[in-house]
Amino acid sequence: MPASLVTALIGLADDHLILGHRLSEWCGHAPMLEEDLAMPNIALDLIGQARALYSYAGELEGAGRDEDALAFGRLERAYRNLLICELPNGDFAHTMLRQFYFASFMQLFWQAAEQSADATLAAIAAKAVKEAEYHRRHCAQWVIRLGDGTDESVRRMAEAVALLAPYTGEFFIADQDTCDVIAGGILPDTQTLQPAWQADVEQVFAEARLVPPKDVYAQKGGRRGVHTEAMGHLLAQLQFMQRSFPDMTW
């Protein structure tokens, strides 16, 4: 069990680190000051969640890897994040829709994980669920306003829906490496979360006058370390400091 739990925790932490990093790229570039604070706020929450998960994974693994070693010291194929987390930001509509998809999923995930048989994970979930709830609310509001907004925002939001459609299926694909962690009641089975996630998306899309995508082939591979072209470029930036000055602190 510990080995597969470590693997599962690292995958979950990678989701949060990589998406948090992507979101932080907006810092200083947001369309308005208010969002310039809101997006890095969300990014910091995600990176905080990643830290808690990496630290716990390193502790369970017992191989002397701390959160920094796990976050910055691995090669691309060792990262197990979902592909949706590493996609380039695109425009503001694309970023907000992706963040809504992820936050809606994570809110359900953390709610379920609060009942985890593992006390540390239950505690991480109890803190994270409040953050995810806020992220979901904030991003859903933007999806609604852009989807039901001006000609330009409607067009951009519809493009974002089409571009992201292949990447949401991976939320719910069973991961062979970590299925005993789910069977042990330590982490939620994401397949059971799909109906609630679907309902949430449909409700927001209805308000946003957006058409939900149908029958789209789900891209997968992130959980096996098979990434998109964007991942290497992202890691080059993310890891630069630790690669250049190993074990540096400030």
Add this chain to the structure above:
Amino acid sequence: MSEAEEIPLWEVFIRPRNGLAHRHCGSLHAADAEMALQAARDVYTRRGEGLSVWVTPSAQIVASDPQDRGSLFDPAEDKIYRHPSFYEIPDDVGHM
């Protein structure tokens, strides 16, 4: 139209603790009330400043005209007896 003209301005009031009143702390742009509340949370409560947030459209605030300062405020100047400085306030009262 510039962005500032399209997106309305809101005034933000934060209540730092129970028992204190909401205080004006600044303004921000937001498309509507719900977004204004969220932006206020992100912009003005980053360091745990608040327990409660109010936002109100800036256009809804009626302000006194600076030119009326004399007639509005000067008459209070020589009425020193209105200041409660002749009383001892017990410590237990706390904030008034």
